[in-house]
Amino acid sequence: MKQPSIGRITRWSLTWRLAVALAGIALLLTGSLRGSDQAWPFAPMSQYAFAPPPDDTIIITRVEGELADGQRIELALRTGVSGISRAEVEAHTDDIIADPALLQGVVAGWTARHPDHPQLRQVWLVQETTTLVGGRRDVTEFVPRASWVVPE
Amino acid sequence: MTTTRWTGPHPEPNPTRPTPSTVARIVGWFAPVLPDRRLAYLRTACYLFVVLDIHTLVRDPIALSHDTTLYRPLLLAEMFRLPAPSAPLVWTLYVVLVVGSLIAAANRLPRAAGFVVAAAFTWWTAIGFSYGKVDHDHTAFVIALWTLPTAGVIAGRWRASTASAQSGWVLKCIQIAVIATYFLSATTKIRNGGGPGHQWEFATWANSFILVWAIVRRPHGLGQFLLPYPELLRGMQWFAFLAELTSVVVLWLRGRALLVAAVFWMGFHAFTVTILYIHFAPTLVCWLAFAPLERCSPWLRRVRGRRQQRVGGRASDPTSG
Numbered sequence: 087m088k089q090p091s092i093g094r095i096t097r098w099s100l101t102w103r104l105a106v107a108l109a110g111i112a113l114l115l116t117g118s119l120r121g122s123d124q125a126w127p128f129a130p131m132s133q134y135a136f137a138p139p140p141d142d143t144i145i146i147t148r149v150e151g152e153l154a155d156g157q158r159i160e161l162a163l164r165t166g167v168s169g170i171s172r173a174e175v176e177a178h179t180d181d182i183i184a185d186p187a188l189l190q191g192v193v194a195g196w197t198a199r200h201p202d203h204p205q206l207r208q209v210w211l212v213q214e215t216t217t218l219v220g221g222r223r224d225v226t227e228f229v230p231r232a233s234w235v236v237p238e
Numbered sequence: 239m240t241t242t243r244w245t246g247p248h249p250e251p252n253p254t255r256p257t258p259s260t261v262a263r264i265v266g267w268f269a270p271v272l273p274d275r276r277l278a279y280l281r282t283a284c285y286l287f288v289v290l291d292i293h294t295l296v297r298d299p300i301a302l303s304h305d306t307t308l309y310r311p312l313l314l315a316e317m318f319r320l321p322a323p324s325a326p327l328v329w330t331l332y333v334v335l336v337v338g339s340l341i342a343a344a345n346r347l348p349r350a351a352g353f354v355v356a357a358a359f360t361w362w363t364a365i366g367f368s369y370g371k372v373d374h375d376h377t378a379f380v381i382a383l384w385t386l387p388t389a390g391v392i393a394g395r396w397r398a399s400t401a402s403a404q405s406g407w408v409l410k411c412i413q414i415a416v417i418a419t420y421f422l423s424a425t426t427k428i429r430n431g432g433g434p435g436h437q438w439e440f441a442t443w444a445n446s447f448i449l450v451w452a453i454v455r456r457p458h459g460l461g462q463f464l465l466p467y468p469e470l471l472r473g474m475q476w477f478a479f480l481a482e483l484t485s486v487v488v489l490w491l492r493g494r495a496l497l498v499a500a501v502f503w504m505g506f507h508a509f510t511v512t513i514l515y516i517h518f519a520p521t522l523v524c525w526l527a528f529a530p531l532e533r534c535s536p537w538l539r540r541v542r543g544r545r546q547q548r549v550g551g552r553a554s555d556p557t558s559g
Contacts, residue, residue, distance in 0.1 A: 090399050090400050090401040091399065091400050092400070092402065093274070093400050093401070093402035093403075093404065095269075095404060099404070103269055103404075104265055106411075107268050107407070107411055110381065111418075114377075114415075123312075124312055125313055126313075126314065127360065127363075127377050127381070128377075129372055130422070131419060131422045132430070134452055136443070137427075137430070137431065137432050137442045137446030138450070139432075139447065140468075142451060144451055144455060146454075146455055165301050169302070170298070170302065170308070173370060173371035174308060174369040174370045175370075176370070177371060181308075188308065190307065194304065194305050195304065195305065198304070216454050222468060223450070223454060223465065
């Protein structure tokens with residue numbers, strides 16, 4: 087195979103590249119070892135990086151709603167369905183419990199994507215709670231944590 | 239400014255060349271001379287993936303911009319005083335990303351289009367990550383987008399017959415970012431340990447019930463079958479943790495050993511897809527920085543040549559048709 091011709095590079099060009107590479111590694115290390123999610127793109131690789139014990143309680147957050155015709159439905163927490171994902175709602179669980187009106191974002195997202203459905207009258211933040219016993223799944227129950235009556 | 243000819247590692251070491259100094263070896267490791275054609279192909283793959291990404295992975299900024307009550311800006315947004323997302327802003331970013339990526343994927347205006355895409359994609363992704371969930375599958379990809387433009391114009395693009403330290407540096411940075419994703423995942427697990435008061439514990443994560451926890455939350459395919467076997471899942475945690483911790487070795491592998499490592503990590507990701515439907519696609523694209531993509535050109539030429547031969551053969555064959 088023909089040997090490729092090698093392009094030229096200046097000392098300065100090499101120096102700044104080396105400096106940027108070392109600075110990048112330092113940022114990644116610092117962010118990962120000392121930072122939080124706030125430091126993205128140099129945040130720690132924290133997804134699934136915690137250690138649940140064998141008797142842990144696993145919580146899945148859901149949002150349920152009652153329509154104007156009395157029907158009770160789940161507002162699936164996916165961007166395509168309610169305009170927001172479950173992880174994003176879960177990150178704000180305490181805020182929503184303190185101020186249930188924050189559920190208006192989910193209501194607005196769901197309503198915009200379901201114009202043909204009856205209006206939502208009330209919504210609930212519900213936690214599906216599964217307990218582990220010796221690392222094995224045990225009972226699951228549904229616990230309402232907040233509710234908000236949608237203004238007319 | 240003095241222009242010097244590169245004296246670092248060469249694809250075919252010359253026995254008559256003097257042994258390089260330690261500094262030259264370090265510089266040569268960070269900026270090895272590699273084919274520009276490889277970078278041209280990688281640019282195309284990465285920029286086309288940007289278009290795919292904003293439609294399939296980080297696709298929520300437009301939806302999230304309608305209501306900013308749950309928006310909590312990242313440090314990045316605060317540092318650069320970026321405004322809160324709004325519909326005009328995210329739609330502008332969207333158009334810039336699609337147009338810029340298509341231009342850059344063609345290896346046209348590599349610096350201008352490349353840096354615009356890097357900035358717009360970082361902003362777009364930061365918006366997607368400012369509502370409470372930060373994924374770490376995009377770290378290497380964002381680093382790739384910021385380094386890809388630095389090599390500038392590649393004459394001949396996918397047919398370039400040149401090699402340069404500029405291209406080698408970009409490829410090395412992306413390789414380091416890929417491996418950092420795994421290695422720093424392991425260090426974060428050690429850092430977090432058993433939670434507040436129990437940080438910096440080596441074995442706590444691997445001995446925990448994280449996979450049971452994850453499968454209960456994301457019941458998917460094979461994961462549901464493995465759920466009744468927590469001890470097996472813990473064994474898998476140890477395997478993954480040790481693989482992540484030792485992943486740094488990959489940066490020094492070559493040839494067949496590198497291929498084996500790449501296949502191993504592809505298998506690792508295929509496995510996480512089957513049990514949890516977590517794919518890490520942006521990091522997988524960055525794995526291409528390890529691949530001899532420059533071989534695509536001769537391969538494509540051979541395929542095209544054979545096809546033309548077949549078409550030509552049929553046209554000149556009096557018995558055909």
